[in-house]
Amino acid sequence: MTATGADQDAPGVGARGWWWWERRRGAVLDGGLAGVSAVECAAEGAAFAERAGTPLAVGVLFGFVVGSVLLVRRRWPVTVVLVSIAVTPAEMGYLMGIVGLYSLAASEVPRRITAVLAGMSTVAVFVVTVVRLRQDVAQADVDQQDFDPSGWYVPVVSAFMTLGLNAPPVLFGLYIGARRRLMESLRERADSLEQxxxxxxxxxxxxxxxxxxxxxxxxxxxxxxxxxxxxxxxxxxxxxxxxxxxxxxxxxxxxxxxxxxxxxxxxxxxxxxxxxxxxxxxPAPASGVPLAxxxxxxxxxxxxxxxxxxxxxxxxxxxxxxxxxxxxxxxxxxxxxxxxxxxxxxxxxxxxxxxxxxxxxxxxxxxxxxxxxxxxxxxxxxxxxxxxxxxxxxxxxxxxxxxxxxxxxxxxxxxxxxxxxxxxxxxxxxxxxxxxxxxxxxxxxxxxxxxxxxxxxxxxxx
The missing domain is CATH 3.30.565.10 (Histidine kinase-like ATPase, C-terminal domain)
Incomplete structure (x- = not known):
């Protein structure tokens, strides 16, 4: 896949020791995001292990590995989005999903693939949110007998939450990708005009x-x-x-x-x-006359x-x-x-x-x-x-x-x-x-x- 984000993949960069990063700040940014995502997923993995009844160390290790996948967002944005969709039922990887959708929308991946993956992520987040809200509503109904939500509350709130998580990174990524392509076309035109x-x-x-x-x-x-x-x-x-x-x-x-x-x-x-x-x-040109x-x-x-x-x-x-x-x-x-x-x-x-x-x-x-x-x-x-x-x-x-x-x-x-x-x-x-x-x-x-x-x-x- 083509590189995404502020720095694109350049062949031969790995020979300089930076793999697919063109500049050091790109590697530092991705490393920082991957570290924060790994910590988040490790914490969420611990909560998931407690709910699933599995050993705590397994959940933490699993979450840490999943969160670290964000390190390759520039090189393989599709992989990051697929991993975030896969771990959505475990209620982990929110940061990885947001950053992954942005990286995918800003990359040179075909738009139909971007639309399919964004739709899959939206459906997965919506389903998980609906299930979680129903559980919370049911628990509140048991604790407070006077709480009687109507039938539209859960789907409407779930839709708002899903759009709030998925729409902004996708739209912002599309804007950044279009702006980058415009700048590249302008740069190419400037080079052609110079030639x-x-x-x-x-x-x-x-x-x-x-x-x-x-x-x-x-x-x-x-x-x-x-x-x-x-x-x-x-x-x-x-x-x-x-x-x-x-x-x-x-x-x-x-x-x-x-x-x-x-x-x-x-x-x-x-x-x-x-x-x-x-x-x-x-006659010789007067002083101050441009050479052009x-x-x-x-x-x-x-x-x-x-x-x-x-x-x-x-x-x-x-x-x-x-x-x-x-x-x-x-x-x-x-x-x-x-x-x-x-x-x-x-x-x-x-x-x-x-x-x-x-x-x-x-x-x-x-x-x-x-x-x-x-x-x-x-x-x-x-x-x-x-x-x-x-x-x-x-x-x-x-x-x-x-x-x-x-x-x-x-x-x-x-x-x-x-x-x-x-x-x-x-x-x-x-x-x-x-x-x-x-x-x-x-x-x-x-x-x-x-x-x-x-x-x-x-x-x-x-």
């Missing part, structure tokens, strides 16, 4: 970490686009300047001016990027950053209108660049225009790095629900000296990530003529972004 809050905190931390990683990737892409393109053109112009410095001073002056302009443009873009980073810095509020704000900021899908990077960025100027810069660097535009030009979402511009920019940068002197065709197509761009270069001129620009191999990966984030299609690879082609198609209404808190699928450069 849920811990999981939410872990998820918020994961979202914040993913947002930080996404921001680092975005900054890396921006730095790559700005530095790689501008510096590549500066290196190409510097090489041309070195070649024509003595032969054509006027052309050398123009190349030097172009190098300066590109350097200033690169510094301007870097300054704007760093300025945005300074503006978006999160700071955690909730961080989680909200991380979710907002994940939900923006990187739209913050599209503010004040280049657009498709700047593609012509981009191609002109490459022409000034000595590349043969042709721009072909088809369809009706119109305005798109900032992130679409910025991504399209960066794809063309990075493709031209790769041409300057790996295919110096090659002819380049830039195609830009405005369609009904998408915008497509393609940068294709022919084979490089072997007579043109390479600029010996370093390459980190991240250009195509960055373009693929940009296009994939907006739900577009990106393809890059060599052509049959020995050149290289970069193609991308972007939907005008970006779809297929990663949802909040869900990192995008890593792309592999092909």
């Amino acid at each position: 849920e809050l811990s999981l939410l905190a872990d998820r918020a931390e994961q979202r914040a970490q993913w947002a930080r990683q996404e921001e680092r990737r975005r900054i890396a892409r921006e730095m790559h686009d700005v530095v790689a393109h501008r510096v590549s053109l500066m290196v190409v112009h510097a090489a041309a300047l070195q070649a024509v410095a003595l032969k054509d001073p006027q052309k050398a002056v123009r190349n030097a001016a172009l190098v300066g302009d590109m350097g200033r443009q690169a510094l301007t873009e870097l300054r704007e990027m760093l300025g945005v980073l300074r503006e978006e810095a999160v 509020a700071v955690g909730r704000a961080a989680a909200a900021a991380a979710e907002a950053a994940a939900g923006d899908g990187g739209e913050g990077e599209d503010r004040d960025g280049p657009c498709l209108d700047a593609v012509e100027a981009l191609c002109e810069q490459s022409r000034q660097a000595g590349a043969a660049v042709e721009l072909v535009v088809s369809g009706e030009a119109r305005r798109y979402a900032p992130e679409v225009e910025r991504t399209a511009y960066r794809v063309v920019q990075e493709a031209l940068t790769n041409v300057h790095k790996h295919a110096a002197g090659a002819e380049v065709v830039v195609r830009l197509a405005h369609r009904e629900a998408e915008v497509a761009m393609q940068v294709e270069n022919g084979p490089s001129d072997a007579a043109v000296a390479g600029a010996r620009l370093p390459s980190g191999g991240n250009g195509l990966v960055g373009m693929r990530e940009r296009v994939g984030r907006l739900g577009g299609v990106f393809v890059a690879g060599p052509t049959d003529a020995g050149g290289f082609r970069v193609s991308a198609v972007l939907p005008t209404a970006p779809a297929g972004r990663s949802g909040p808190g869900v990192p995008p699928v890593a792309s592999v450069d092909g």
Whole structure:
């Protein structure tokens, strides 16, 4: 049976030397109750032995053993109630019956068993009380001839006495058991809520970490686009300047001016990027602000950053209108660049225009790095629900000296990530003529972004 009373049975407690008691005070309480019950039953056993004509020592010993059964009320409450019912005809074990009924009602014993045992105890006490009262009434009728009780006196008094002995412990035990179960359910709910809050905190931390990683990737892409393109053109112009410095001073002056302009443009873009980073810095929490509020704000900021899908990077960025100027810069660097535009030009979402511009920019940068002197065709197509761009270069001129620009191999990966984030299609690879082609198609209404808190699928450069 399940433990009852204030302290419940816990497996393994016996290994600590306390059997089924969790705490010492529970053992002391049960031991005290069992001692009082043993003394009571021993006294009542002596009276029963006198009435039954048995030896006094036998009655006392029997009563002492019966009363000591109360010691196991937490472990076996059914046994205690059954023993109290069994000794009820001997008019002993009143304390054991009261405490046993309370322990049974407060335990986890099925309610139907509790009801049956409580009914048996009530019937036994009622019968014994009726018999005892009838004997007392008969004795009083003999001693006092004027005493004439009516027929209802014995059963009514017996019923009141029986209810007074059995009803209070049963009702109190049911109340204590229900209260204990309520406290256990509340404790379990508190534990589950604590676990849920811990999981939410872990998820918020994961979202914040993913947002930080996404921001680092975005900054890396921006730095790559700005530095790689501008510096590549500066290196190409510097090489041309070195070649024509003595032969054509006027052309050398123009190349030097172009190098300066590109350097200033690169510094301007870097300054704007760093300025945005300074503006978006999160201030330190003021003193006195609860850490929970700071955690909730961080989680909200991380979710907002994940939900923006990187739209913050599209503010004040280049657009498709700047593609012509981009191609002109490459022409000034000595590349043969042709721009072909088809369809009706119109305005798109900032992130679409910025991504399209960066794809063309990075493709031209790769041409300057790996295919110096090659002819380049830039195609830009405005369609009904998408915008497509393609940068294709022919084979490089072997007579043109390479600029010996370093390459980190991240250009195509960055373009693929940009296009994939907006739900577009990106393809890059060599052509049959020995050149290289970069193609991308972007939907005008970006779809297929990663949802909040869900990192995008890593792309592999092909």
